[in-house]
Amino acid sequence: MKIFLLVALFIGIASSVHLPLKTTKKHDLIEGDMIIPPEIKEILRNKDSRNGVTDLWLRWPQATIYYQFDGVSDSNKDLVVESLAKVEEVTCLKFKQGANSDGNYVRVTDNEEGCWSYVGYLHEAGQQLNLGDGCEYKVQ
Structure with a gap:
C-alpha cells in the first residue's frame, strides 16, 4: 500500500497545479495518485511556493x-490499519x-483502477481513497 498516498490525503499536502496530470478513466491525477479538488486548485494558483495548503x-x-472500508479485502484492511498506525507514530x-460528528470520513475502496485519493478534508461523507490492484504493499 502506498504510505505516501495516505499521508497526502490525510495531512492535506498539496502540490503545485503545474505538475503533469495523469488521467484514469474518471480522474485527473497529480503525481500519479492525488486528486486536487477545484477549491484547492484555486488556492494553489495564488501561491508562489509548493508548500502545503x-x-x-x-x-x-x-x-x-x-x-x-467499502468492499476491501481483509488482507488489504490489515495493511491499511498497519500503515495508519505507522503514520500515527x-x-x-x-x-x-467510523465517521466524525459531522458524518464525514474517508471511504477506502479497491473497486476502481489505480491508487489515488483526494487531497485534504473535503467536508463530505465518503471522501474516496482507492487502492486498486498493485497498490497494496508493505513499507518496511
Whole structure:
C-alpha cells in the first residue's frame, strides 16, 4: 500500500497545479495518485511556493481522520490499519474507524483502477481513497 498516498490525503499536502496530470478513466491525477479538488486548485494558483495548503478549513478537525472500508479485502484492511498506525507514530495525526460528528470520513475502496485519493478534508461523507490492484504493499 502506498504510505505516501495516505499521508497526502490525510495531512492535506498539496502540490503545485503545474505538475503533469495523469488521467484514469474518471480522474485527473497529480503525481500519479492525488486528486486536487477545484477549491484547492484555486488556492494553489495564488501561491508562489509548493508548500502545503495552510487553510485550516482543509484540515481534518482535531487532526483526527475517520475512515471506513467499502468492499476491501481483509488482507488489504490489515495493511491499511498497519500503515495508519505507522503514520500515527511519526505524526500528530490520529486515525479512527467510523465517521466524525459531522458524518464525514474517508471511504477506502479497491473497486476502481489505480491508487489515488483526494487531497485534504473535503467536508463530505465518503471522501474516496482507492487502492486498486498493485497498490497494496508493505513499507518496511
